Amino acid sequence: MPFITAQDSTEIYYRDWGTGIPVVLIHGWPLNGDMWEKQATFLVEHNFRVVTYDRRGFGRSGQPWHGYDYDTFATDLHDLMNRLNLREAVLVGFSMGGGEVVRYLNLYGDSRVNKAVLVSSVTPCLQKTHGNPEGVDAKVFGEMDAAIRKDRPAFLKDFAQKFYGRTAVKHTVSEALLEWHQAMAFAGSLWSTLAAANAWSMTDFREDMKQITIPVRVIHGTSDATVPIDVAGRRSVKILSNATLTEYEGEPHGLFITAADRLNQELLEFLGGETDPHLTTKGMPSS
Numbered sequence: 001m002p003f004i005t006a007q008d009s010t011e012i013y014y015r016d017w018g019t020g021i022p023v024v025l026i027h028g029w030p031l032n033g034d035m036w037e038k039q040a041t042f043l044v045e046h047n048f049r050v051v052t053y054d055r056r057g058f059g060r061s062g063q064p065w066h067g068y069d070y071d072t073f074a075t076d077l078h079d080l081m082n083r084l085n086l087r088e089a090v091l092v093g094f095s096m097g098g099g100e101v102v103r104y105l106n107l108y109g110d111s112r113v114n115k116a117v118l119v120s121s122v123t124p125c126l127q128k129t130h131g132n133p134e135g136v137d138a139k140v141f142g143e144m145d146a147a148i149r150k151d152r153p154a155f156l157k158d159f160a161q162k163f164y165g166r167t168a169v170k171h172t173v174s175e176a177l178l179e180w181h182q183a184m185a186f187a188g189s190l191w192s193t194l195a196a197a198n199a200w201s202m203t204d205f206r207e208d209m210k211q212i213t214i215p216v217r218v219i220h221g222t223s224d225a226t227v228p229i230d231v232a233g234r235r236s237v238k239i240l241s242n243a244t245l246t247e248y249e250g251e252p253h254g255l256f257i258t259a260a261d262r263l264n265q266e267l268l269e270f271l272g273g274e275t276d277p278h279l280t281t282k283g284m285p286s287s
Contacts, residue, residue, distance in 0.1 A: 001013060001060060002014055002015070003061075004079055004080055004083045006056065006067075007075060008064065008066070008067055008072075012053055012056060012062070012076055013033075013054045013061045014033070014051060014052065014053035014054075014080060014084075015033060015051065015053070016050075017044045018043070018044035018048055018050055019049050020047045020049050021088060021090065022049040022050075022051060022084075022089040022090070023048050023049065023051070024051045024053075024081070024090070025040060025050060025052045025092050026053075026077070026091065026092065026093040026094065026097030027054070028094040028095030028096050028097055029095060029096045029193075029197060029200060030058065030156065030184075030196070031058070031184045031185060032054040032055070032058045032059025032060070032184050032188070033054050033059060034052075034184055035184060035256065036052050038264065039092075039256060039260070039267065042268075043264075043267065043273070046268055046273045048271065048273060051080070053080055055076070055097075055100075055196070056068070056072070056073070056076060056192070057188055057192025058187060059184070059188070060187070063188075063191075068192060068196050068198070069199055069203075070099050070100065070103040070199055070203050070205075071103065071107065073099070073103065073199075074107050074108070078104060078107070081112050086112055089113050089114065090116065090117065090270075090271055091116045092117040092119065094119045094120055095121060095226075095227060096196065096199070096200035097119075098119070098120075098122055099121070099123060099199070099203060099205055101118060102118075102123055102205045102208040102209050103205065105208070105214070106208035106211050110212075114214060114215075115270065115271070116215075117218075117267065117270065118217070118218045119219045120221065120224055120226075120227055120232075120233075120253050120254075120256075121220070121227070121232060121236065122201075122203075122205075122227055122232060123205045123209060123232060123236050124205050124206045124235050124236055125203070125206055126141075126200065126201050126227065126231060126232070127141060127201050127202050134231060135231060136201075141198075141202075144197065145198070148194055152190055153186075156182055157178075157182065159226075160182065162225050162252075163252065163253050163254045164178070164181075164253070164254040164257060165223055165251070165252030165253075165254075165258065172252065172258050177257065206239060209239045210241075212240055212242070213241055214242065216240050216242060216244075217243070217244055218233050218236050218243055219248065219255075219266065220232060220233030220234075220245070220246075220247060221248045221251030221252055221255045221259070222248065222249050222251065223251060224252055224253045224255075225253065226252070227253060229247065233245055246266060248262065
C-alpha cells in the first residue's frame with residue numbers, strides 16, 4: 001500500500017487513481033478516505049486524477065499520540081501534495097476535511113490549487129464563544145466527548161443514524177451501509193477519535209477563510225443535524241470572497257451518500273469536466 005511519511009514520521013496512507021486534473025478528496029470524522037468511493041470512481045471515469053488519503057489516526061494511517069490539530073493536518077496535506085507533485089489541483093473537503101482545505105490554503109497558499117469545494121464543512125467556527133455567538137453550545141461537544149469515552153460503539157451507532165438522517169420511518173441509507181460506516185469509524189483509535197473531534201469542534205477558521213481568493217463552492221444540506229447549515233455553510237459564503245453556496249434541500253450531513261448522484265454532477269460541473277465518462281464497466285472488454 002502507498003504511504004508518505006509525515007514530518008513527525010507518521011505514515012499517511014493514500015490512493016492515487018486516474019490521470020488529468022488532480023482532485024484531492026479529504027474525508028470527514030470519524031471515517032477515512034474510503035467514504036469517497038462513489039465520488040472517486042465517478043471522477044476517475046470522467047478523466048480526473050483522484051487522490052484520497054486517511055487522516056492521521058484513522059483508517060490505514062499511523063496513529064500517533066500527538067498531532068491532532070489543524071496546523072498538523074494541513075502540513076500532512078502539504079507533504080502529500082508535494083510528494084505527488086500535484087498542481088492546478090482542486091481540494092474537496094467534507095465536514096472536518098473542510099478545515100484542512102482552508103488551513104492549508106492559509107498556511108501554504110494556492111500555488112498548487114485552482115479551486116476548492118467545502119461539503120457539509122465545519123467551517124467557519126462551530127463552538128459558541130463570546131466572540132462566536134452564532135455557534136453551537138460547548139455543552140454539546142462536552143457531552144459527545146463523554147459519550148465516546150463511555151461507550152464508543154454505542155455513540156458511533158447513534159451518530160451514524162443522525163449523520164445520514166435515518167429514522168424509523170425514513171430509511172435514507174441501508175443497514176449494510178451503516179455497518180460499513182461503523183467499520184470505517186472503528187479503524188480509528190479512541191484517542192484519535194476524541195482528539196480530532198476536539199479539533200473540529202473548537203478551531204476557529206474565520207481568519208483563514210478571509211485569505212482565500214480562489215473560487216470555492218460550498219455545498220450543504222438544509223437538514224444537516226450534525227453541522228447545521230446556519231452555523232456553517234451559510235456563514236462560510238459570507239466570509240469567503242469568491243464563493244457560491246448550493247443548498248441541498250432536505251439532505252442530511254452525509255449527503256455524499258444520500259445525494260451522491262447530485263453531488264457527483266455538481267463536482268463535475270464545478271471542475272469543468274466532460275459530460276460523458278471515458279471509462280465505465282459497461283465499456284470494459286469482456287473476459
